[in-house]
Amino acid sequence: MSDIIRFTLDGEQVEAEKGMTIWEVANGRGLKIPHLCHKPQDGYRPDGNCRACMVEVEGERNLVASCIREPQDGMVVSSASARATTARKMVMEMLLADQPERNAAHDQSSHLWDMAAEQGVTESRFPTLEAERIPLLDDSHVAMSVNLDACIQCGLCVRACREVQVNDVIGMAGRGHDAYPVFDFDDEMGESSCVACGECVQACPTGALMPSSVMDANQIGDSKDFDTETKSVCPFCGVGCQVSIKSKDGKVKYVEGINGPANEGRLCVKGRFGMDYIHHPHRLTKPLIRRDDAPEKGLNVDPANPWTHFREATWEEALDKAAHGLADLRSYYGGASVAGFGSAKCTNEEAYLFQKFIRQGFKHNNVDHCTRLCHASSVAALMENVGSGAVTATFNEIENADLAIVIGSNPTENHPVAATFFKQFTKRGGELIIMDPRGTAMARHARHMLQFRPGTDVALLNAIMNVIVEEKLYDRQYIEGFTEGFFEFRDHIRAFTPERMSELCGIGADTIRTVARSFASAQRAMIFWGMGVSQHIHGTDNARCLISLALLCGHVGRPGTGLHPLRGQNNVQGASDAGMIPQFMPDYQSVTDPEVRSLFKHIWEGTELLEEPGLTVVEIIDRVYRGDIKGMYILGENPAMSDPDVEHARKALAKLNHLVVQDIFLTETANYADVILPAAAMPEKNGTVTNTNRQVQMMRKAVDSPGDAREDWEIIVDLARRIGLDWDYDHPSQVFAEMKMSMRSLHHITWKRLEQDNAVTYPTFGPDDPGQSVVFADGFPRRAGRAKFTPARVTPPAEVPDESFPMILTTGRQLEHWHTGSMTRRATVLDAVEPEANCSLHPSTLRKLGVEPGGMVRLTTRRGSVDVMARSDRMVAPDMVFLPFAYVEAAANILTNPALDPYGKIPEFKYSAVRVENPLTEPVAAE
Numbered sequence: 001m002s003d004i005i006r007f008t009l010d011g012e013q014v015e016a017e018k019g020m021t022i023w024e025v026a027n028g029r030g031l032k033i034p035h036l037c038h039k040p041q042d043g044y045r046p047d048g049n050c051r052a053c054m055v056e057v058e059g060e061r062n063l064v065a066s067c068i069r070e071p072q073d074g075m076v077v078s079s080a081s082a083r084a085t086t087a088r089k090m091v092m093e094m095l096l097a098d099q100p101e102r103n104a105a106h107d108q109s110s111h112l113w114d115m116a117a118e119q120g121v122t123e124s125r126f127p128t129l130e131a132e133r134i135p136l137l138d139d140s141h142v143a144m145s146v147n148l149d150a151c152i153q154c155g156l157c158v159r160a161c162r163e164v165q166v167n168d169v170i171g172m173a174g175r176g177h178d179a180y181p182v183f184d185f186d187d188e189m190g191e192s193s194c195v196a197c198g199e200c201v202q203a204c205p206t207g208a209l210m211p212s213s214v215m216d217a218n219q220i221g222d223s224k225d226f227d228t229e230t231k232s233v234c235p236f237c238g239v240g241c242q243v244s245i246k247s248k249d250g251k252v253k254y255v256e257g258i259n260g261p262a263n264e265g266r267l268c269v270k271g272r273f274g275m276d277y278i279h280h281p282h283r284l285t286k287p288l289i290r291r292d293d294a295p296e297k298g299l300n301v302d303p304a305n306p307w308t309h310f311r312e313a314t315w316e317e318a319l320d321k322a323a324h325g326l327a328d329l330r331s332y333y334g335g336a337s338v339a340g341f342g343s344a345k346c347t348n349e350e351a352y353l354f355q356k357f358i359r360q361g362f363k364h365n366n367v368d369h370c371t372r373l374c375h376a377s378s379v380a381a382l383m384e385n386v387g388s389g390a391v392t393a394t395f396n397e398i399e400n401a402d403l404a405i406v407i408g409s410n411p412t413e414n415h416p417v418a419a420t421f422f423k424q425f426t427k428r429g430g431e432l433i434i435m436d437p438r439g440t441a442m443a444r445h446a447r448h449m450l451q452f453r454p455g456t457d458v459a460l461l462n463a464i465m466n467v468i469v470e471e472k473l474y475d476r477q478y479i480e481g482f483t484e485g486f487f488e489f490r491d492h493i494r495a496f497t498p499e500r501m502s503e504l505c506g507i508g509a510d511t512i513r514t515v516a517r518s519f520a521s522a523q524r525a526m527i528f529w530g531m532g533v534s535q536h537i538h539g540t541d542n543a544r545c546l547i548s549l550a551l552l553c554g555h556v557g558r559p560g561t562g563l564h565p566l567r568g569q570n571n572v573q574g575a576s577d578a579g580m581i582p583q584f585m586p587d588y589q590s591v592t593d594p595e596v597r598s599l600f601k602h603i604w605e606g607t608e609l610l611e612e613p614g615l616t617v618v619e620i621i622d623r624v625y626r627g628d629i630k631g632m633y634i635l636g637e638n639p640a641m642s643d644p645d646v647e648h649a650r651k652a653l654a655k656l657n658h659l660v661v662q663d664i665f666l667t668e669t670a671n672y673a674d675v676i677l678p679a680a681a682m683p684e685k686n687g688t689v690t691n692t693n694r695q696v697q698m699m700r701k702a703v704d705s706p707g708d709a710r711e712d713w714e715i716i717v718d719l720a721r722r723i724g725l726d727w728d729y730d731h732p733s734q735v736f737a738e739m740k741m742s743m744r745s746l747h748h749i750t751w752k753r754l755e756q757d758n759a760v761t762y763p764t765f766g767p768d769d770p771g772q773s774v775v776f777a778d779g780f781p782r783r784a785g786r787a788k789f790t791p792a793r794v795t796p797p798a799e800v801p802d803e804s805f806p807m808i809l810t811t812g813r814q815l816e817h818w819h820t821g822s823m824t825r826r827a828t829v830l831d832a833v834e835p836e837a838n839c840s841l842h843p844s845t846l847r848k849l850g851v852e853p854g855g856m857v858r859l860t861t862r863r864g865s866v867d868v869m870a871r872s873d874r875m876v877a878p879d880m881v882f883l884p885f886a887y888v889e890a891a892a893n894i895l896t897n898p899a900l901d902p903y904g905k906i907p908e909f910k911y912s913a914v915r916v917e918n919p920l921t922e923p924v925a926a927e
């Protein structure tokens with residue numbers, strides 16, 4: 001049978017591919033058949049329930065819904081017959097009968113009214129709904145307005161919530177004409193378990209669900225009331241969702257997801273409702289210089305009233321002062337007296353310029369950024385054993401997998417859009433295995449939830465691999481063809497029996513065996529991991545285990561298989577690729593390699609580079625503390641909040657002779673600055689960013705930056721000229737062109753191509769290849785093309801609980817807040833949803849403490865103490881406390897341990913010994 005169907009549509013012979021609907025064929029030919037219950041552009045399958053798209057088929061008594069009907073050979077379809085058009089108009093009129101008056105429509109430009117207008121329908125002849133049946137308006141949610149009087153029961157919101165985002169909050173209640181969407185727990189959205197992804201708002205065709213930001217007091221809004229629409233990339237996490245930013249009069253009005261390769265139209269609460277941080281009155285609008293009569297450095301400066309500490313300056317004066325301060329230190333003490341922290345919140349071009357600024361300007365490699373606190377250990381292990389630090393497969397490849405492990409990662413909060421794909425995978429029958437000391441929202445979707453003891457990843461993973469080796473479940477052919485070091489590894493792993501490891505990690509030997517067998521027998525399996533793996537003094541060992549596990553079973557290099565450390569910041573992959581790391585030049589080319597240095601000497605016009613690798617984030621702060629480093633340039637990072645043992649870091653910052661901070665807000669770090677340079681935020685600038693999937697994407701300016709704030713790259717260039725570098729860039733595209741000279745990953749990726757396609761995955765093999773979502777099918781970028789098994793031993797955390805500090809403190813994140821809170825605590829919706837510093841403890845622990853949920857607890861470690869509100873959470877083990885690090889008033893990093901992993905140089909953010917007290921009574925002992 002042929003896959004092409006030939007039929008007649010409105011008198012013309014047309015062809016359709018098998019599986020297409022009549023509506024799709026018509027739409028492809030430019031015919032406009034109304035449609036309401038499906039959204040082809042966002043990938044919502046048609047439902048056939050709204051009857052707005054009826055057409056006539058010769059020989060059939062009833063009209064058919066063209067959105068679900070597939071044509072057959074020889075069929076004669078008429079979309080424009082009198083019968084079809086009349087019927088469609090009738091449907092439209094019936095729908096409109098129950099709508100609010102046209103001039104009171106909640107969305108003046110709703111898809112429904114557009115569709116009606118296209119058919120010449122402006123009002124309805126049918127009686128309107130009886131007043132008592134009109135559902136109430138619900139403005140209980142800060143971000144979304146619910147006006148069910150405009151609901152046409154199309155069910156798109158339910159599908160958005162259940163099928164696309166898999167949040168399962170919205171359902172339909174009632175029957176027939178009285179069926180309306182309802183929210184779980186309560187009829188009010190604001191009281192439900194809704195996570196405010198807003199997918200339903202984006203899906204709703206009538207204005208029944210709208211972003212509150214476009215509504216007036218009478219619940220009238222207009223989704224087309226904007227003057228520019230900019231396609232860009234979300235500035236928050238490493239998923240790299242493509243967004244359409246609708247703005248009016250220089251302000252963001254609302255944001256929608258568009259069809260990027262990673263997000264396929266979806267967004268989370270931050271991307272959709274969190275962009276207004278850029279309009280906060282605290283934005284830096286003028287360069288600031290510390291006053292000569294300022295109080296001592298580091299006191300809390302009020303961002304709204306910094307005038308006792310800082311004064312405004314012109315750009316000329318501020319740039320001169322910033323640059324000369326650094327250059328003077330260079331001439332008195334040598335280049336190594338100055339170090340730089342760059343930003344993963346800036347573009348690739350800015351990251352490249354920043355590392356070049358330090359390397360060329362100060363002739364050393366003391367340049368690093370937040371990747372050090374993040375996946376440095378994962379990257380160390382990947383470079384060592386796979387030969388490349390990036391993911392081997394995009395997260396979307398989970399579509400092709402039949403099993404996935406998610407370990408030490410909380411994607412529903414931290415990579416929420418990736419999480420939607422993970423949840424969909426389980427709905428299709430995929431086997432999800434979660435390994436995490438804390439229960440996560442994803443656990444509900446998992447086949448196995450291994451809630452093991454924190455810090456015992458090596459024990460657990462080695463036990464799993466022990467089973468695979470002992471039971472010979474490994475993929476011998478793969479191991480022979482693509483790996484090295486197997487025999488040593490096999491001997492090493494023998495000692496780690498499930499029984500012995502079970503005592504350490506707390507997971508039963510049987511469960512370990514079951515999981516090992518499942519992973520080994522899966523056809524295609526992926527491993528995703530996060531900070532729970534990397535942020536330990538044995539983070540590199542943890543990642544080595546995950547790599548070995550995948551190699552053992554050959555789960556790399558094929559569709560639906562792979563290693564995927566979920567990258568954190570929106571551009572941490574790109575910033576690392578661009579060389580903002582002390583041991584690597586762009587594209588992970590080692591500074592110790594003379595050929596690499598000579599390549600850059602050539603590109604950077606004679607610059608001699610130092611072969612000694614530079615210092616990492618925590619090492620730099622230590623040198624500052626000791627007085628060896630006297631000047632710093634900190635771009636878009638907030639170490640006074642994000643570094644471990646932050647009191648120490650703050651003391652260090654206070655000692656600097658000269659600190660230049662370039663940010664969009666007056667951060668805790670800026671409290672220590674001598675000069676503060678106001679930068680444009682991501683939605684205010686142009687450039688490329690690279691997400692966790694290796695997708696290089698075009699970020700575009702949607703609105704002007706406030707006051708005199710300037711794009712980061714321009715500021716870096718101006719500073720470079722002032723420290724004597726002969727730089728000449730007028731546009732980020734020129735920087736991108738220079739990056740291509742040394743970066744193979746950008747082969748076949750041009751600025752022009754990105755402008756056109758918005759995204760290209762690297763590596764790409766040609767101008768028409770969208771890029772490789774899976775790599776290493778034919779071997780690895782290592783010696784002889786082989787990946788390596790590196791055995792890992794069990795190492796205890798640097799600081800274990802004892803009598804004085806009997807519990808375990810773990811730190812991390814929450815859905816609504818971004819890291820140090822500088823952005824999200826200034827985003828209206830996000831701050832309203834999560835306004836107060838909090839920690840989470842098991843209900844039994846709270847009971848012992850005599851603290852009610854919502855009451856205060858005191859957390860004390862060897863480094864400091866904070867008082868913070870406590871929530872009751874059964875997901876947290878009874879001997880643990882979870883504390884997010886977004887809140888300055890209870891800064892988690894006052895408590896954390898700065899001990900480092902020897903390879904990745906990452907601190908142990910995930911494990912400190914802590915004492916938890918009721919500030920009103922005495923300490924509690926551990927279980």
Ligand SMILES: Nc1nc2c(c(=O)[nH]1)N[C@H]1C(S)=C(S)[C@@H](COP(=O)(O)OP(=O)(O)OC[C@H]3O[C@@H](n4cnc5c(=O)[nH]c(N)nc54)[C@H](O)[C@@H]3O)O[C@H]1N2
Binds near residue numbers: 440532810812815
């Ligand atoms: N909303 C939001 N999203 C974010 C961010 C944000 O600040 N806010 N930040 C972004 C960044 S930069 C990053 S790096 C990512 C981080 O994303 P994740 O890696 O998901 O971040 P965390 O919440 O720090 O920790 C993840 C998990 O590690 C677990 N864990 C703790 N100790 C251990 C252990 O010993 N072993 C194991 N296996 N697990 C453990 C915790 O219980 C937690 O579930 O998120 C990104 N996305």
Ligand SMILES: Nc1nc2c(c(=O)[nH]1)N[C@H]1C(S)=C(S)[C@@H](COP(=O)(O)OP(=O)(O)OC[C@H]3O[C@@H](n4cnc5c(=O)[nH]c(N)nc54)[C@H](O)[C@@H]3O)O[C@H]1N2
Binds near residue numbers: 821885892
């Ligand atoms: N206790 C604890 N500490 C941690 C972690 C943990 O899990 N627990 N996680 C660690 C991890 S994984 C990470 S990645 C780090 C993150 O640590 P940081 O990178 O220091 O944290 P952010 O708050 O993301 O800082 C970004 C800064 O950039 C600014 N910014 C935003 N956009 C722009 C822009 O366009 N231009 C400029 N110039 N500035 C901009 C913001 O205002 C903010 O001050 O924190 C680490 N610290």
Ligand SMILES: [Mo]
Binds near residue numbers: 568
């Ligand atoms: Mo991170």
